[in-house]
Amino acid sequence: MKITDIKVFVCCPGRNFVTIKIMTDEGVYGLGDATLNGRELAVVSYLEEHVIPCLIGKDAHQIEDIWQYLVKGAYWQNGAVSMAAIGAIDVALWDIKGKVAGLPVYQLLGGKSRKAVTVYAHVNGETIDDVLNNLEKAINEGYKVVRLQCTIPGAKGTYGTLGDKKNYYELQGNRPLPPEHGWSTTKYLNFIPELFKRAREKFGYDIELCHDVHSRLTPIEAAQLGKLLEPYRLKFIEDAVTYDNPEGYKIIREHTTSPLALGEKFNTIWDAKPLIENQYIDFVRTAATHGGGITPMKKLADFASLYHVRMAPHGAPDLSPICFMAHMHLDLWAPNFGVQEFIGFGTPELNEVFSFKAKLKDGDIYIEDISGLGVEFNEEAAKKYPYKRSYLPVTRLDDGTLWNW
Structure with a gap:
């Protein structure tokens, strides 16, 4: 089962979310969440510019190998942006495997x-x-x-x-x-x-x-x-x-x-x-x-x-x-x-x-x-809620010192 395309969607139905959809040559697709609050578009760029081109044509069933490929193969490992992107890919692949097996992922x-x-x-x-x-x-x-x-x-x-x-x-x-x-x-x-x-x-x-x-x-x-x-x-x-x-x-x-x-x-x-x-x-x-x-x-x-x-x-x-x-x-x-x-x-x-x-x-x-994760994503509905730049707060002490939020 080959990966034929991976789409990335950004929408804001109250909060900003980054969603990916992995499609295969057998018509089965999987969904993943790549949301990183306040840095959503950085994850989108990492996916579109660096991750997705490497995955087209790969076997969607090889979840472990793909995960290792994206983590070890990048040399610059870990970090919030890259791991959110990798996490979305991985979850979507488990969704696909569950659908093909006809079983919920927990099985x-x-x-x-x-x-x-x-x-x-x-x-x-x-x-x-x-x-x-x-x-x-x-x-x-x-x-x-x-x-x-x-x-x-x-x-x-x-x-x-x-x-x-x-x-x-x-x-x-x-x-x-x-x-x-x-x-x-x-x-x-x-x-x-x-x-x-x-x-x-x-x-x-x-x-x-x-x-x-x-x-x-x-x-x-x-x-x-x-x-x-x-x-x-x-x-x-x-x-x-x-x-x-x-x-x-x-x-x-x-x-x-x-x-x-x-x-x-x-x-x-x-x-x-x-x-x-x-x-x-x-x-x-x-x-x-x-x-x-x-x-x-x-x-x-x-x-x-x-x-x-x-x-x-x-x-x-x-x-x-x-x-x-x-x-x-x-x-x-x-x-x-x-x-x-x-x-x-x-x-x-x-x-x-x-x-x-x-x-x-x-x-x-x-x-x-x-079978799979048991969740669906409405692409048409998502278009009604475009991305809005938004950030988590920052915190300062009474004297103005920046503190942990």
């Missing part, structure tokens, strides 16, 4: 390890009372795991809160230049433990709670946070510190028993290797789109399982439904699956462009046994 990975995928919802608010009201709604909807974020009093643009926006897709908006947020570690550490204290007082300990720091702390500050949150038994603290220095997580680990999650910015298993083998983290959060596809994600899961580290893939709204469905198949298979991030099934505009069959029930997602 090709080894079959189900569970009946459904447990997801965690995002709950946020402008005040603690807002967050607790929204948490009660999530619990009543059946969620068993919830991430809590709250606006820090006196702060502008606190991460993880929506402000006057109705949903995460509206946050994309029109941002021709990055907006700027403020940050104060002192205000944050003084405030955030109260959120979890009140959540536990009101709802008890049966509901599992998470929190995302988004890499805004130093290792010793993160250790302090972990100790402050220990009484509230979080499922995990996410991205407490940037991952560029793995030894930072050793400091956190030595001072707190709060579980740690990291990895949404990982591009390869090598990014995660020292953190996993030293057991500095408990959950690895790499996404199929940004981590190079399904092929390396399976290897990452197998490696992590040797060290009791569980999978909790990134599920942000800037990953398209193609990536979401890739995660559903990986999550159903992975014996060391932990939990899947979930921000809902999207807006009417998004669901006009992408269609897939998944059902949420009591905090778990069920998918139908459709």
